[in-house]
Amino acid sequence: MMLPAALLLLGALTAVLAPRLLARADWTDHEPVLALWVWQCVVAAVLLCCALSMTLSAAVAWQAVRGHVFAPAPHAVVEAYTLGTTGPWPAATAVALACGGVWSAAMLVREVVRTRARRRQRRAELLVRAPLLPGEDPGSRLVVLEGERPDAWWLPGTTPRLVVTTAALRRLEGRRLDALVAHEEGHAQARHDWLLHCSAALAGGFPRVPVFAAFRDEMHRLVELAADDMASRRFGRLTTALALVELNEDRGVFGPGAVPHAHLPQRVHRLLAPRDRFTATRRLRLTAAAALVPVVPVLVAFVPGLRALG
Structure with a gap:
């Protein structure tokens, strides 16, 4: 029962230490795509620790699970995992972690269902506010919406659409509108x-x-920074920054005491005062190092078996 407990401890340490280290890092705002990858690897490592601990605990508690998990393994490897441990803890741990996994899947399904419902509602509202004209393609990717507030958003789905208000079209011109679309x-x-x-x-x-x-x-913060970078690479940082300012200046997000959308001034400042990006070699090293984080729980889980075979 030591190995499942060690995996849970490893997952807890990763969950506590990794966010603190990332919060102290000064490069995440300037390399958002890399930061997104690192965060995904950290969360994957935490979930993998729980999944491996659940599997090994279930193998200790129930002979049927043990037979499936260790079916092709030599007898020495099976003995190395001390699967003969008795007591209520292995079964309780396996059941608790399995419930957590089922709950996670249920929350993901709920999130997807709610998102699809919101999309259907927004598409229905779009159809009311911007009905199709005779001969217009219903699968058009661009929808121009009559509106007094400058706004634009991407509506994902089977037929993704970019919605732009007429106020945004009037305010943004030329490359600034192109930068908004690229974002x-x-x-x-x-x-x-x-x-x-x-x-x-x-x-x-x-x-x-x-x-x-x-x-x-x-994720909410970094995806916006990553999209800003995609737009700035095509149309320039100044153009992208001006597009953000002109699109949001009427919302009071750049004045004193602006609490909502407080990240917008930071995004504009980041575009106007860029720092040097990492070299390709350093970016590759960090990518590889982050990819190793989910590998650590797997190596820990295989240590007894590898020792037995060695």
Whole structure:
């Protein structure tokens, strides 16, 4: 029963230490795509620790599970895992972790169902506010909506659409409008909606687990920075920054005491005062190091078997 407990301890340490280290890092705002990858690896490592601990605990508690998990393994490997341990703890641990896994899946399904319902409602509202004209293609990717407030958003789905209000078209011209479109297209190309769904499901299912709440908050922030970078690479940082300012200046987010959308001034400042990006070599090293984080629980789980075979 020591190995499942060690895996749970490893998952807890990862959940506590990794967000703190990332919060202290000064590079996440300037390398948002890399930061997104690191966060995904951290959360995957935590979930993998729980899954491996559940599997080994179930193998200790029930002979049927043990037979499936260790069917192809030599006798020495089976003995190395001390599967003969008795007591109520293995079964209780396996059941608790299995319930957590089922709850996580249920929260993800709930998030997807709610999101699809919201999309259907928004598409129905769009159809009312902007009905199709005779001969107009119903699968058009661009929808121009009559509105007094400058706004634009990407509506994901089987037929994704970019919705732009007439006020935004009047205010943004030329390359600034192109930068806005490129920003929204960046969200669609990177499938940021799925990152937001998964992070929201984990944070909603386990509201008292800080790593999942931090994961959700960082996903919302980093996907916007990543989309800003996609737009700035095509149309320039100044053009993208001006597009953000002109689109949001009437909402009071740049004045003193602006609490909502407080990240917008930071995004504009980041675009206007860029820092040097990492070199390709350093970016590759960090990517590889982050990919090793979920590998550690697997190595820990295989240590007794490898020792027995050695």
